[in-house]
Amino acid sequence: MNALTSFILILVVTGLAFAGGEISSCRVLLDVVLPYAAMAAFLVGLVYRVLKWASSPVPFNIPTTCGQQKSLSWIKSSWIESAHTKLGVAVRMAIEILLFRSLFRNSRAQIRQEGPRLLYSENKWLWLGALAFHWSMLVIVLRHLRFFVEPVPRFILAMDAVDGFFQISAPQLLVTDVVIIVALLFLLQRRLTDPKVRYISLFSDYLALFLLLGIAISGVLMRYFFKVDLEAVKQLAIGLVTFSPIVPASIGALFFVHLTLVSFLLAYLPFSKLVHMGGIFLSPTRNLPNDSRMVRHVNPWNYPVKVHTYQEWEEEFHDKIKAAGLPLERE
Amino acid sequence: MPGAPPKPEELVQISYDPPRADWRKTRFDFQKGTYCYSAAAKNLRYLDLPNPRDWQPYEADWKLPPNWKEIILKGMKERLEKFRSFRLFMDICVRCGACADKCHFFLGSADPKNMPVLRAELIRSVYRRYFTLAGRIFRGLAGARDLTEDVLKEWFYYFYQCTECRRCSVFCPFGIDTAEITIMVRELLNLVGVNTNWVLEPAANCFRTGNHLGIQPHTFKDSIDFAVDEIEEITGVRVEAPINKKGAEILFIVPSADYFAVPHYYTLLGYLMLFHEIGLDYTFSAYASEGGNFGFFSSHEMMKRLNAKIYAEAKRLGVKWILGGECGHMWRVIHQYMDTLNGPADFLEEPVSPITGTRFANARSTKMVHICEFTSDLIYNRKLKLDPSRNDHWKVTFHDSCNPARGMGLLEEPRYIIRNVANHFYEMPENTIREQTFCCGSGAGLGTDENIDMRLRGGLPRANAAKYVRDKYGVNLLTCICAIDKATLPTALEYWTPGVEVGGIHELVANALVMKGEKERITDVRGEPLQLGKEATVNA
Amino acid sequence: MKITRKEFLKISGACLVALSGKEVLAVLDNPAEGQSSSSSAGKARKQLGMIVDTRKCAKAEGCTKCIQACNAAHNIPSFQDPDHQIKWIWEKPFDDIFSSYETQYLDASLKEEPTPVLCNHCDNPPCVRVCPTGATWKRPEDGIVMMDWHRCIGCRYCMAACPYGARSFNWVDPRPHIERLNPDFPTRTKGVVEKCTFCSERLANGQLPACVEACPEKALVFGDVNDPKSEVRQMLAKSYALRRRAELGTGPNIYYLI
């Protein structure tokens, strides 16, 4: 149900963009107003969210330790998984963010009633799918810089060359285009067919997937099948980033779909689970060093509490302490 | 009290595939054996907690204060502003499902709401409804739901089916820690007087007497004296066990179960024998006679209130530093919270082992050292005479207790000790030890008998791993460094994996330690005849 | 970059051969076409071929005009290193190419007589069968064994398969080694295989192959060997002709008059 609703929503947005692109008076809206509004929402929203998280203090030092602590000199400590130095934490975070370390641990548990026996097996598919998607996404976003920057930076061209490694057809088939769609379809398939994941999936989970799929598919269609005028696209893009927007006469209907969905994603991102993009950096179980007995972690709102003092305790149990022959502060 | 739990084969008639319905619309029942009873009003009163009254979870009317919803939402807002972890973990979950089959309660019960992600969604949905723009506008579509009494009951049910073991957080790509969320929800529930007796009675006891069991000073003294007598009986050596001794070098803190409960008690004997043998200048405290901290299972504030005694007593007694015994969540509190809550401990000195001269630089701020760090240092520096063959009747495995593993990183020290005091040591499978260790299923204040069904379910993964080494290597002793493990794993193992006993690391040390002037050991510290050890193994 | 790509594609190409099985299926569907060489099915169609009249060729001693013409027309690079050489049409000593016919009494000068060799445009070309990408194929309309350099991934299976050594591989970028560039014909790049195409580009314009046209002795005769009325057939009807290693069943279409 959630999947269907979100699918329909994306279809409706696609349809509106398609129709809007046909009406010349709508083009200003789609080409200029929408991207600006979306970008503003994205930047302001994301900064707001991060500052909102940042405004809550980190009262305790609570890293999840995934390796040996630093203790005795002759015991090898796990300087990354249980980092006690800043460098260790930085490396841990880097591996987490760039390679999805934690997801790499993933396993699958099954139960056999006879025995009973619990079976665990390697399960790296989620890791692979997630990594494939995110890296492709990053490369694709960077590749799009060629529309926004003139002259096109060399590293973009170099990246393009690597991406088009297989030199299949013209325009060259880019590996990331295939990978991102395959990865998204895998993630969607997983959500739909794994009963556990299906059970936990919300409308917004499907929405994000359909939205990204819509963007990827419309982009791929534009690149390989229903060609658009790239010169016009670049003019529009540069016009937007130099704050002197122009509305090219015609680019192609698919372009409006692509641009509208991207704007949707930008505006939606800060207000959805997709903010995990920024959140991962702030995760206290990952970005804190396991040095809480070495260095005192200060809680800014630490407040005095009511305790049962020794004096109160001794008073209450005075006679019993005395009878037991234990020392007393006051006889 | 519920009747006898169902047989293992009945209990595992489960499937990990949840139904297709929307979880927000499924209802649940309070089934006997799966929840803990409410906290007695007297305990709430003693601890100055709100809304003391008589009620039970299975009753329809929980007698909540009329403005309970307001209190909860206000409490939520306050905690969102005080804990970055809470706010962040409410926002960034993508529901990838990596955590789903990592929770021992899910693996044992297959209740989909025991998937960590869904457990968190129970409150996340409320967070969205009241604290996010999208949730306020789009409600259900944004995954939001209203806070109702049913939701509150669901919280109570499922957040007291979480042992705060953090296993899920190891697998989460964002490090979302369900323990953090559980702590928050339990704090919220406490605001309206929804709490369990198994948590608050020990907390109240600890507050009053100094320990969870409510042992008063004289009884405490008796118990220690009894242990001293028993050691003399076994070894022929009379050890000393000072209590509240001012000017001692070291204050020694253990979980109070060590004084009375079995098999904890054997570990206590180990401590006493070890300290005597190395001539340690130390003292117990009858006031701070508890290392464990059930306050941790109700709120940060309660944790602080109970924990305060340790530093206060160290200061009063004028010790140089503090040594802590085998305990799980006690060490989470000491390692990650104590210094922050009740520090700085600038009246103490950086811990140095008086025997080996080793400086425990890793505890230079908190000034509290784990007994396993201490003992492994002694062994490494060859300060102990050990005869590991006295543990030959045990085929040993080691269960990493959740908190020392994932909230501290104490993994190698206990293993080093075991390898030096026992000849037969076998590891359980890779993904059930170290940072991936499975909880006993009874931590975080769930280890009570009325909750036995859920405890056994939660204990299944651990017991199953133990079964693997039992069947493969003939393992008959599971050692651990947690008082709750020692209290509850015997039940779980007897149910799922008969033939595997539970013991502490320092119980093995006690057996292996060759003391000056000792008589020939006829029995181990459990009183089991030593020469029959081999036969006993076979019989087990 | 190129080389790595080629190498990579070589592997994936090999996998494709195993997986797609397109060729295999084609063979299974029509065993006659896949296996028999000059069976009846092929007879009716056009098959371009060439006659090399070695007697005429020998007359012009030291003449390499055919080779030069080909090289110039096709932007063939020249390399000193024999391993790098690109050869479409080239010379070999007579007894090298017809060693099985040798009578041991042949005069040494005849034995070493340089004889032009080139792709045999076989009826049953082994190179085509092994190509994983379909970069080389036999044109149904005229029997030329054709190449599409756009598709070649440089796996060099075809080179291993060809019993005549008629294929060359570009180990280095050929362009700097081409003496005079012919803008009407593409060069090749590092990492592709190439060979004689019977000047398909000239044939399309109604011209003869460059080598045929360049031969001062008219020692090279080109035409449809399946057409009984063609010049080549007339000549073959009258004289004995040898084909290189015809016993292999490849059905070579270059005939040598002795």
Next chain:
Amino acid sequence: MRDKVWIIAGLLLFLGLVTYPAWHDLVAGTTAKPPQLVLPANQKQCVAPLSYMRTSHMKLLLQWRRSVVRDGQTKYVAFDGKVYNMKLSGTCLRCHSQQEFCTRCHNYVGVRTPYCWNCHLDPAQVKRSAR
């Protein structure tokens, strides 16, 4: 705010990266003006209408390549009935300059020129280098 410096620095870095195109173009004075292509002097009409060639010339080239190499067809009947030889060097480059036309626009939109020129020669360049 804990880790204030890190968080603010991270945010600024992020904002800087996201708005990089704007900074770059504003500093470099880039405008939305496309490159001025050198159009053929001797011809008024290409083998297909302008709008088609702008978006889809690669499709046409692929089609030509297939026809010539694989199907042995060398003649192309254009939309206006004119017949062309399907040759990249021989037909396209007789009108268009590779450098001034193809490369310029490809560079502008950052589309790596396909590997056409690795093999196919620009007659103008060959002539120039021959001199």
